[in-house]
Amino acid sequence: MAAPATTAAATASYPKVSTKHISLPTNHHLNLGFLSQNPIRIRPLSRSCSRPPMRVLATSATAPVIETGNSSSSVVPTIVDVDLGDRSYPIYIGSGLLNQPDLLQRHIHGKRVLVVTNTTVAPLYLDKVVSALTVGNPDVTVENVILPDGEKYKDMDTLMKVFDKAIESRLDRRCTFVALGGGVIGDMCGYAAASFLRGVNFIQIPTTVMAQVDSSVGGKTGINHRLGKNLIGAFYQPQCVLIDTNTLNTLPDRELASGLAEVIKYGLIRDAPFFEWQEKNMQALISRDPDAFTYAIKRSCENKAEVVSQDEKESGLRATLNLGHTFGHAIETSYGYGHWLHGEAVAAGTVMAVDMSYRLGWIDESIVERVNNILKLANLPTSPPEMMTVDMFKSVMAVDKKVADGLLRLILLKGPLGSCVFTGDYDRIALDETLHAFCKS
Amino acid sequence: MAAPATTAAATASYPKVSTKHISLPTNHHLNLGFLSQNPIRIRPLSRSCSRPPMRVLATSATAPVIETGNSSSSVVPTIVDVDLGDRSYPIYIGSGLLNQPDLLQRHIHGKRVLVVTNTTVAPLYLDKVVSALTVGNPDVTVENVILPDGEKYKDMDTLMKVFDKAIESRLDRRCTFVALGGGVIGDMCGYAAASFLRGVNFIQIPTTVMAQVDSSVGGKTGINHRLGKNLIGAFYQPQCVLIDTNTLNTLPDRELASGLAEVIKYGLIRDAPFFEWQEKNMQALISRDPDAFTYAIKRSCENKAEVVSQDEKESGLRATLNLGHTFGHAIETSYGYGHWLHGEAVAAGTVMAVDMSYRLGWIDESIVERVNNILKLANLPTSPPEMMTVDMFKSVMAVDKKVADGLLRLILLKGPLGSCVFTGDYDRIALDETLHAFCKS
Numbered sequence: 001m002a003a004p005a006t007t008a009a010a011t012a013s014y015p016k017v018s019t020k021h022i023s024l025p026t027n028h029h030l031n032l033g034f035l036s037q038n039p040i041r042i043r044p045l046s047r048s049c050s051r052p053p054m055r056v057l058a059t060s061a062t063a064p065v066i067e068t069g070n071s072s073s074s075v076v077p078t079i080v081d082v083d084l085g086d087r088s089y090p091i092y093i094g095s096g097l098l099n100q101p102d103l104l105q106r107h108i109h110g111k112r113v114l115v116v117t118n119t120t121v122a123p124l125y126l127d128k129v130v131s132a133l134t135v136g137n138p139d140v141t142v143e144n145v146i147l148p149d150g151e152k153y154k155d156m157d158t159l160m161k162v163f164d165k166a167i168e169s170r171l172d173r174r175c176t177f178v179a180l181g182g183g184v185i186g187d188m189c190g191y192a193a194a195s196f197l198r199g200v201n202f203i204q205i206p207t208t209v210m211a212q213v214d215s216s217v218g219g220k221t222g223i224n225h226r227l228g229k230n231l232i233g234a235f236y237q238p239q240c241v242l243i244d245t246n247t248l249n250t251l252p253d254r255e256l257a258s259g260l261a262e263v264i265k266y267g268l269i270r271d272a273p274f275f276e277w278q279e280k281n282m283q284a285l286i287s288r289d290p291d292a293f294t295y296a297i298k299r300s301c302e303n304k305a306e307v308v309s310q311d312e313k314e315s316g317l318r319a320t321l322n323l324g325h326t327f328g329h330a331i332e333t334s335y336g337y338g339h340w341l342h343g344e345a346v347a348a349g350t351v352m353a354v355d356m357s358y359r360l361g362w363i364d365e366s367i368v369e370r371v372n373n374i375l376k377l378a379n380l381p382t383s384p385p386e387m388m389t390v391d392m393f394k395s396v397m398a399v400d401k402k403v404a405d406g407l408l409r410l411i412l413l414k415g416p417l418g419s420c421v422f423t424g425d426y427d428r429i430a431l432d433e434t435l436h437a438f439c440k441s
Numbered sequence: 442m443a444a445p446a447t448t449a450a451a452t453a454s455y456p457k458v459s460t461k462h463i464s465l466p467t468n469h470h471l472n473l474g475f476l477s478q479n480p481i482r483i484r485p486l487s488r489s490c491s492r493p494p495m496r497v498l499a500t501s502a503t504a505p506v507i508e509t510g511n512s513s514s515s516v517v518p519t520i521v522d523v524d525l526g527d528r529s530y531p532i533y534i535g536s537g538l539l540n541q542p543d544l545l546q547r548h549i550h551g552k553r554v555l556v557v558t559n560t561t562v563a564p565l566y567l568d569k570v571v572s573a574l575t576v577g578n579p580d581v582t583v584e585n586v587i588l589p590d591g592e593k594y595k596d597m598d599t600l601m602k603v604f605d606k607a608i609e610s611r612l613d614r615r616c617t618f619v620a621l622g623g624g625v626i627g628d629m630c631g632y633a634a635a636s637f638l639r640g641v642n643f644i645q646i647p648t649t650v651m652a653q654v655d656s657s658v659g660g661k662t663g664i665n666h667r668l669g670k671n672l673i674g675a676f677y678q679p680q681c682v683l684i685d686t687n688t689l690n691t692l693p694d695r696e697l698a699s700g701l702a703e704v705i706k707y708g709l710i711r712d713a714p715f716f717e718w719q720e721k722n723m724q725a726l727i728s729r730d731p732d733a734f735t736y737a738i739k740r741s742c743e744n745k746a747e748v749v750s751q752d753e754k755e756s757g758l759r760a761t762l763n764l765g766h767t768f769g770h771a772i773e774t775s776y777g778y779g780h781w782l783h784g785e786a787v788a789a790g791t792v793m794a795v796d797m798s799y800r801l802g803w804i805d806e807s808i809v810e811r812v813n814n815i816l817k818l819a820n821l822p823t824s825p826p827e828m829m830t831v832d833m834f835k836s837v838m839a840v841d842k843k844v845a846d847g848l849l850r851l852i853l854l855k856g857p858l859g860s861c862v863f864t865g866d867y868d869r870i871a872l873d874e875t876l877h878a879f880c881k882s
Contacts, residue, residue: 111846160597167668172844195636197842198663198674199754222639227608233639234675313640401638403613405552 077103078294080301082217083309087237091217091301095290097244098125098205101132105140107203107239108133110174113142114166116189117180118149121207124250129180129205143169147185151337154184154224156232162192176201176239182208182255183215183342187233190221194236204238207247209259209293210343213266213300214321216241218308224337228399229329235313243301245294253379258343260285260378261324263296265350266303268371269320269411272418274299279370282377319402319422323411324350330396331384340385347380348438353412356434360426362414370417383438390435518544519735521742523658524750528678532658532742536731538685539566539646542573546581548644548680549574551615554583555607557630558621559590562648565691570621570646584610588626592778595625595665597673603633617642617680623649623696624656624783628674631662635677645679648688650700650734651784654707654741655762657682659749665778669840670770676754684742686735694820699784701726701819702765704737706791707744709812710761710852713859715740720811723818760843760863764852765791771837772825781826788821789879794853797875801867803855811858824879831876 077094092103113133117126122144130142145165147158166175177200179189186204193202206216222233248256263285267275277299278285284292304321311318328349331340354371357363375382402409402422409424410431518535533544554574558567563585571583586606588599607616618641620630627645634643647657663674689697704726708716718740719726725733745762752759769790772781795812798804816823843850843863850865851872 156597156601163666163673167666167672167840170840170844172846173842174845191636195632195663195673195675197672198661198676220639222636225604225608231608231638232604232636234636235639399608399611401614403611404615405613 078298080298080305082237082305084219084237084312087219087312089238089240091241091243091305093212093243093245093294093298093301095245095294097242098128098132098246101135101137103240103242104129104132104178104203104205105137107201108137108140108176109201110172110176111139111141112169112171112175113140113178114162114169114171114175115142115144115178115180116147116162116185116192117144118147118182118185120149121181121185122146125180125205125207125247129178133178143171147188149181149184151184151224151332151342154188154337156223159188159192159223162188163196166192166196171196171200173197173200176203178203178205179216179238180205180207181211182206183211186211186216187221187230188223190219190236190238191223191233194221194234199236202236202238204241206241206243208251209248209256209297210262210341211259212243212245212248212297213259214262214304216243217301217304218318218321219312228333228396231399231401241301243297245290245297248288248293254341254344256288257286257379258341261343261347261350261375261380263300264371264374264378265321265323265346266300267418268350268354268413269323269420270307270418271299271303272416274303275370275374275417279374279377282374286378316422319409320411320420322402323413323420324348324353326397326400326402326408326410327352327384327393329400330393331388333396334388334392335385340381344381345384347375347378348382348384351375351382352384352434352438353410355437356410356426356430357413359430359433360412362412362421367413367417386440388439389441390432390439393435393439519739521739521746523678523746525660525678525753528660528753530679530681532682532684532746534653534684534686534735534739534742536686536735538683539569539573539687542576542578544681544683545570545573545619545644545646546578548642549578549581549617550642551613551617552580552582553610553612553616554581554619555603555610555612555616556583556585556619556621557588557603557626557633558585559588559626561590562622562626563587566621566646566648566688570619574619584612588629590622590625592625592665592773592783595629595778597664600629600633600664603629604637607633607637612637612641614638614641617644619644619646620657620679621646621648622652623647624652627652627657628662628671629664631660631677631679632664632674635662635675640677643677643679645682647682647684649692650689650697650738651703651782652700653684653686653689653738654700655703655745657684658742658745659759659762660753669774669837672840672842682742684738686731686738689729689734695782695785697729698727698820699782702784702788702791702816702821704741705812705815705819706762706764706787707741708859709791709795709854710764710861711748711859712740712744713857715744716811716815716858720815720818723815727819757863760850761852761861763843764854764861765789765794767838767841767843767849767851768793768825768834770841771834772829774837775829775833776826781822785822786825788816788819789823789825792816792823793825793875793879794851796878797851797867797871798854800871800874801853803853803862808854808858827881829880830882831873831880834876834880 075094075096077092077097080091082089097103115129133142134140145162177189177193179186186206190202193200204216206212219235219237221236222230225231267278281292285296307318307321324346328345331345331348354368358368372382397408407424409422411420411422414421516535516537518533518538521532523530538544556570574583575581586603618630618634620627627647631643634641645657647653660676660678662677663671666672708719722733726737748759748762765787769786772786772789795809799809813823838849848865850863852861852863855862
């Protein structure tokens with residue numbers, strides 16, 4: 001049992017730097033009351049990271065000064081480990097982590113870095129990330145490629161821009177790709193890293209709730225095809241995931257809510273106490289309470305890490321993370337990217353999956369109500385767009401990745417809150433009834 | 442020590458079929474005199490394959506009749522194992538193996554197959570392969586996609602045709618992709634299989650010497666970028682490689698010679714006795730002596746399998762398989778695909794690498810002469826095209842995958858015949874001298 005992160009004083013100095021010893025302020029920004037619910041996967045940074053935070057400002061007045069923001073920049077990150085043998089990696093979570101260059105720099109192996117980001121995120125965080133990569137580290141050079149923002153650009157044409165930039169910059173096998181942005185950027189940058197020279201290192205710096213609680217963790221990468229989402233891609237794990245919760249300060253409300261759809265999912269499929277916590281704290285999340293968010297992200301990453309560690313390539317268990325996604329993908333594909341956000345489609349898809357579970361007699365009506373209520377509290381939709389038809393759903397669902405030998409398998413709730421199944425063994429009539437209940441034609 | 446393959450009578454019947462027992466003719470087509478040079482990796486098919494060859498013709502007169510060709514269709518395949526832990530797979534080598542449906546069918550896991558081939562190979566072998574996949578196996582359905590033939594089509598646009606076909610055919614994760622053709626088809630189909638739904642099964646059926654002795658084995662897949670070869674791809678291993686040496690009967694002379702460049706490579710980098718065998722038997726290979734070819738393919742695959750087993754992801758040793766390829770890729774990229782075949786460029790590149798090794802004082806002059814002589818015997822070029830300039834070489838070599846942190850590493854011969862190094866530690870003057878010796882400007 002590790003003690004709460006803040007009780008470990010991170011005062012050991014990093015061997016390479018060394019001349020000055022800094023005493024660090026204790027962390028006064030993380031409310032760790034939540035941690036007692038799931039303390040065993042928390043460990044203090046000092047266990048694996050002997051370099052003190054903010055070393056750069058302390059050791060070199062001539063080095064580029066990194067914006068300190070508020071005093072939370074001295075936070076000791078929470079670390080969640082994704083255990084995948086020789087592909088294991090840490091997720092660092094905390095506010096102001098982009099002000100701790102050593103966190104990123106320890107995961108850069110060569111001298112060349114390509115930051116992949118988009119037109120929305122670049123003006124906000126690109127300079128900060130470039131500083132974090134290069135300060136005190138003059139041998140490293142950083143290129144960047146700024147892609148258009150939006151799910152509709154998650155395609156082969158946009159991906160080729162990443163390859164073009166990498167090749168024109170003469171990056172080699174020892175380079176590192178850094179994904180700076182939301183889920184679309186992470187998925188595309190990851191797939192580009194998996195494919196460039198048959199695989200180079202990459203790092204995820206997710207800047208949306210959606211990416212921080214879900215898509216940046218677990219190594220699913222890829223792009224969309226005009227006929228369906230994520231049909232082309234790779235399982236490819238990053239070197240680390242760095243979640244600076246301060247990046248959420250610039251996130252639009254609708255994007256924030258979208259990410260909460262995935263947070264709610266973890267509670268429904270495997271973590272009833274987390275769902276109950278959300279029922280009590282959804283208002284705090286919507287109003288961006290930093291402590292509530294840190295906890296929700298940590299708990300989500302722990303759930304995801306646990307599932308991915310047991311089933312990296314989605315032979316079974318991992319598919320349960322797709323609750324609501326089969327219906328949701330059909331909405332995104334049919335309605336057109338750019339109208340609804342991913343989490344909005346997943347929210348409506350979750351209501352449909354829950355409805356179907358209830359029609360099958362697999363869950364109590366109370367769960368249906370609680371799901372509807374919590375999604376409403378999170379400002380998320382509880383039914384698909386009006387233009388959706390039964391045929392639209394069926395047509396996209398037929399090419400879902402979870403179809404095996406022609407049979408569509410779905411994630412459905414079964415039993416008490418926090419229990420689900422991934423199965424093709426269900427009554428087709430229930431699926432038809434659900435589709436007709438949510439579509440006018 | 443396994444006995445030679447032909448002495449094991451493959452008379453055990455396959456459990457599922459079974460009513461008839463056929464006594465098989467002993468193999469009288471494989472001259473196994475060569476095998477004594479490297480017998481330990483040979484094993485008779487009966488060790489892992491209990492179904493007798495030609496079962497189909499014997500058990501069902503109404504099943505589609507597979508062309509038997511000559512009596513070599515009853516050959517017991519030579520098997521070379523590629524040992525990669527849970528990604529291990531067999532290479533089957535023999536004449537008429539496409540007449541043995543069980544060899545392919547045992548590696549098909551789902552009910553759907555996509556054969557990826559090209560406009561040259563499809564008229565020759567597509568029907569035969571479809572029969573081999575489906576005869577006695579009515580549950581399996583086979584789609585195909587026929588791509589234009591040639592290295593210049595090994596690009597993203599052509600790759601997308603494979604994804605389009607797979608998605609329009611609603612193939613799912615349990616499908617199998619089959620690469621039927623030369624190296625270009627194998628590389629593209631393999632990368633498509635690696636990426637479709639984040640990875641599906643695939644099988645290699647190489648139909649050129651180049652693919653049979655090199656590119657189909659070891660899991661390197663990918664496509665070209667306009668700035669260089671194979672810059673986008675994946676390491677992705679097939680379920681099996683099936684080499685029917687009869688397919689070489691339809692191979693043009695120039696393609697045949699091109700493949701021999703890779704055969705010669707194995708001798709130079711790690712197998713002096715094989716090189717000496719080639720010096721004595723090159724005429725037999727050029728005149729397509731089947732026994733000589735079976736041996737050359739087997740020995741090449743053994744060499745490749747051994748290297749790949751030790752270094753799947755090319756962290757060092759595996760790079761030695763690229764002798765001559767860095768110079769060769771520069772020729773292919775600068776001269777334009779379609780003018781020279783891959784092996785022709787590799788042959789000229791090998792001469793340049795050998796020249797440079799000699800300039801460095803790392804090998805005897807006799808090796809330089811022997812390399813020139815054997816390439817001439819194989820009807821391969823021994824110098825680059827006249828249009829190549831020093832700058833063209835340098836420009837392409839700068840984006841080679843073997844560049845690390847800006848330093849170009851090369852495969853060079855060092856020591857007695859059959860010894861090489863992969864190194865960035867060489868005198869740049871020797872490289873410059875070699876480039877100037879082979880270029881007019």
